[in-house]
Amino acid sequence: MRQFTLLFFFFSFVSHAQFRLNGIATDALTKKPLPFASISTENNTIGISDIDGKFSLELKEIPSVFWVSYIDYNKTEIAVNPNKKFYLIALSPRTNLINQVNIVPKENPALAIMRNVIENKNKNNPQKKGSSFQFNAYNKIIITANPDSIKGSIDSVFIRKKSKIKFSKIDSSDYKFKKIIRKQHLFQIEKVSQYQFNNRGLKETILGTKMSGFKQPIYEILGLSLQSFSVYDNRYELFETKYRSPISNNSLTDYDYKLLDSTNIQNRKMYVIYFKNNLKATGLAGLLFIDQNNFAVAKAIMRAKGVLDITGIHEFDYLEKEKLWFPKRKIFKIAKGKSNEDIRILGETFKFDADENDNSASRKKGASDYTYLLSETNFSELSYNIPVKIKHHSVAIEIKEDAIIKKESFWEKYRKDTLDIRSPKTYSVLDSIMSKKRIEKKLFIGRKILTGYIPLGPIDIDSRYFLSYNNYEGFRLGLGGKTSEKFSKIFKIEGYSAYGTKDGTFKYNLGFATRIGKFSDSWIGSSYTDDVREIASTSFAIDKRVFKLYDPRPINVSTFYNYQNWRGYIETKIIPKTESIWQLTHSNIEPKFNYVYNLNDQLYTIYSITTAMVSLQWNPFSEYMQTPNGRLEVEKRFPKFTIQYTKTLPKFIDNDFAFGKIDFRAEYEKKHLNGQKTALLLSTGYAYGDIPVTHLYNTSPNNLTKDRVMQRITLGGNNSFETMYFNEFFSSEYLSLQIKHGFKRVVLLKKIKPSLVLVSRMAWGNLQKPEQHVGIDYKTLDKGYIESGIELNQIFNGLGLSGFYRYGPNQLKRFEDNLAIKLTFVLNLGI
Incomplete structure (x- = not known):
């Protein structure tokens, strides 16, 4: 076929x-x-x-x-x-x-027009020309198909068996799909928002929303960036992928342009310009309707073709008083692309045939080949250049508490046209199906599981504590969890218990907290912990809980200390674009290795430390959504910064030492337009005063002290120094930089698609008062440390291989002692 x-x-x-x-x-x-x-x-x-x-x-x-x-x-x-x-x-x-434009002889007339468009961008950009505006927007998203495009027949399926063709079954899927799609859409969302803009930026407040089949919508879907609000940005976004805009400052070198025609929009003469990215086959192409008088964009069609065929359309209304084209309508559509790979749209899988120039084996088209996603947004009630006061301006999207309980009269007020005949049926049918099959509950459970929790009534069981391994405890068996929203939205209890088969001791934690601020998601709580921790390890208290089925690096760690810790804390997001923890702790520390701390000739094998600490994560460029359930980071942007300050409290609750620590981390990622990604991680720490080795820095080593390379093959860690041996270096101050560059996955065979990543890491450190640490051998990083390597990730089913080499001032004499080979494993849960 x-x-x-x-x-x-x-x-x-x-x-x-x-x-x-x-x-x-x-x-x-x-x-x-x-x-x-x-x-x-x-x-x-x-x-x-x-x-x-x-x-x-x-x-x-x-x-x-x-x-x-x-x-x-x-x-x-x-x-x-x-x-x-x-x-x-x-x-x-x-x-x-x-001649329709005044051009230089023999020059492409479209280039002269585009130069004027770029030169006049700021004059025509509503967010640059005016100081503020406000309008309402009605958005409708559907996943549907045109029933007239579907054959809808009942087919007989035959198979070849022993050189004979035999009847297998009746295939009625197309018939059933056409019958359904005539009456309803597959999925539907409606949303009414108020947009506000001033010198602090653009904010969307969702006044009402309806999502077919869900009593409470999936808020992450409402935060999806389907297409850019403005066509004047240097980066144009289409389905959460950023492209260089055809009217960016340097677009004339990246795009080919052609003047196609002239036309009229709102009785104003337009140039019709066709553009196409000349550097990348999967880049943007489309049309720009340019006002011949002021060179403003009056209509734009942006299109990207690949696995998906994605189109974004922007229509504008001319404001005579302001002499400005202002957005009045946006349309976004996803349809079949040029690949026969299965794709996922809002959680739904669709199978698509390849284009005619694709020589891959054909198959009978299914009903989902005709399925598409369509989003349409209409703007109304515009107020331009009037004072606008934006509440909670640091939140890009805010969903009102009553947004999901709006009456039908509210929706009729904002709908530009009445709903098509299939839309009301979509709500009633999907609401009934979702309720009958308990889809919403299953989705809720699935989301919990993907984050590492197993919901059990009012308790969420934490699967992180079931089983782990390290060289000190052996197999660590445990059980932990926390109370869920079903128990209370303002109180929570959490804890765990664990047992090490090698050290033969129990560990446990128990904590309580209560919410003191809903919008800022602020909690005040306390906890007690009796557990073990790797010596000289650096951790930021504010780091979000990340669920991993395994954590490779601790498997090889053998040097721990026991801590019995009382903790009181306040956790809050009250400072814009930050999360912070403010805490007071008292710990009794006992090293589980041969070590004595010598402070002014007084020897310590067990000691107490009381500290005050603030840990703050600042994401100044990220976009956030405030939902009735809390705050979500809907668009991660870099750089991100984390800072933590810890200070002991002398003579307070039996504190033995006086010291302080300042820790800082900066993260940066850039996704290139060609699909590659570069990541940088800068970490630094400075400890001053009298500080035992348990609280120094080890810069995250991950290499076993074994004689042969093959004996040292283990799982690679996450941002760890793969050639640095455990307990080889300790520092009271350090600086490290890691650089990674990942290339697009290369398809060697159908199931073998390795991802090549180049990695370089370097560190410098120093140790003040080395004479205080007795019983443990170590070196310092005052001469620096460098390693580089290659990761071939996801070679087969998530498994990969990496190799690293250590060179520079701390290079070892034997070649193989500088070499580390590691297995890698990347688990893709689709989230």
């Missing part, structure tokens, strides 16, 4: 249209198709042919005529026959060409 190319065009987005106008525009002489020809009707509907010259307009009324035009061709008028399904339009080239 030939591969079938499913065509979705730029303006075929109204699901309740009553008439479809289909055709193809060609050159009358060469018979070649004319890509991006303009199609217009008497009621000012404007459409564009695709790259193959084909067009499809869905209209509410049947026009009497329509026009097709193309730059340097004669405009053609065609009478509409309501019974005609397809129009073949042949345009004749003009013999007397006219």
Whole structure:
């Protein structure tokens, strides 16, 4: 069976249209198709042919005529026959060409226009020209299909067995799908928002939202960035992927432009410019409608084709008083792309055939081949250049408490048109199905499991404590958890208990907390812990809980200390774009290795430490969503900073030592437009005063003290020094830098797709008062430390291999002592 190319065009987005106008525009002489020809009707509907010259307009009324035009061709008028399904339009080239712009001779006229667009960006950008604005927006997202595109037949399936073709089964999936899709959409969301902008930025406040099948919506979906709000940004975002904009400051070197035609929008003359990325096949392509008077964008069509065919459309309304084109409508659509890989859209898997130029084996198209996602947003009630006061401006999206309980009268107020005949049925049917099959509850349980918890009534069991291993405790068996929202939304109890099969001792923790601020998600609590910890390990108290089925590095650790710890704390997000913990702790410390701390000739093998600490994570460039359930980081942006200050309290609750520690970490990631990623991690710490080895820095080593390379093969850690031996170096002050560059995965075989990552790590450190530490051998990092290596991750089913080499001032004499080979494992849970 030939591969079938499913065509979705730029303006075929109204699901309740009553008439479809289909055709193809060609050159009358060469018979070649004319890509991006303009199609217009008497009621000012404007459409564009695709790259193959084909067009499809869905209209509410049947026009009497329509026009097709193309730059340097004669405009053609065609009478509409309501019974005609397809129009073949042949345009004749003009013999007397006219200059439509004042251009340099022999220069592409589109370049002259685009230079003016870029030069006048700030004058035409609503967020640059004006100081503030406010408007309301109604958004509707559906996952659906056109029932007329689906054959809907009941097929007989035959198989070949022993050179004979035999009947296997009846396939009625297409028939059932068409029957369903005629009555309803597959999924539907409605949302009404208020947008506000001033010198502090743009904020969306969601006033109402409905999500088919869910009493409480999945808030992460509402935070998805489907397309950029502004077309004037240097980076244009389409389905959470950023592309260099065709009107960015340096776009003229990245894009090819062509002047296609001239047209009118709101009685203002427009240039129609076609653009296409000339550096990347999967980059942006599309159309810009440019006002001939002020070179502002009056309409934009952005398209990216790959595994998905994604289109973003921006329409504008001309404000005569402000002499400004302001957004009035956004459309976003995902359809079949050029790959036959299965894809996921909002959690739903769809199978798509490849394009005709794909030589892979074809298959019978299923109903989901015709499925697409469509989002449409209409703006209203605009106030421009008036004072706007934004509450909680540090939150990019805020969902009102009553947003999910709005009455039907609220929705009727904001809907531009009445719902199509399938939309109301979508709500009633999906609400019934979700309730009957308890989908919402299953989703809730699934989300808990993916974060490491197993919900059991009012308690969430923490699967991290079930089983782990290290060289000191052996196998560590345990059970832990916390109370869930079902128990209380303002109180929580958490704890765990564990037993080490090698050291033969029990460890445990018990804590209580109460919420003291809902919007800031502030908690005050206390806990008691009796457990063990790796010596000289650096940890930030504010670090978020990360669930891992395994943690490779601690498997090799053998040097621990016991701590009995009382802790009181306040945890809050009250400072914009930060999370912080403020705590007071008292600990009794007992090293579980041969060590004595000598302070002024007084020897300590067991000691007490009382500290005050603040740990703060600051993500100044990230975007946050405030939901009725708490705050979410919906868009992670870099750099991110973490700082922690710890100070002992002399003569307070039997504190033995006086010291302080300042720890700092900066993280940066950049996802390149070609699919590669670069990551940098800068860490530093400074400890001053009288501080025992348990609280110094070891810079995260991960190499076993074994004679042969093969004996040292273990699992690679996360940001650890793979060639540095355990307990080899200790520091009271250190600085480390790690650089990683990951390339796109390379497909060698169907299931073998390795990911190449280049890694370099370097560190420097120093140790004050080395004479205080007795009984343990170590070196210092005052000469520096460097290692580099290669990771081949996810070679097969998440398994990979890495190799690192140590060089520089601390290089060892034997070559193989500087070499480390590690296994890697990347688990992709799809979150």
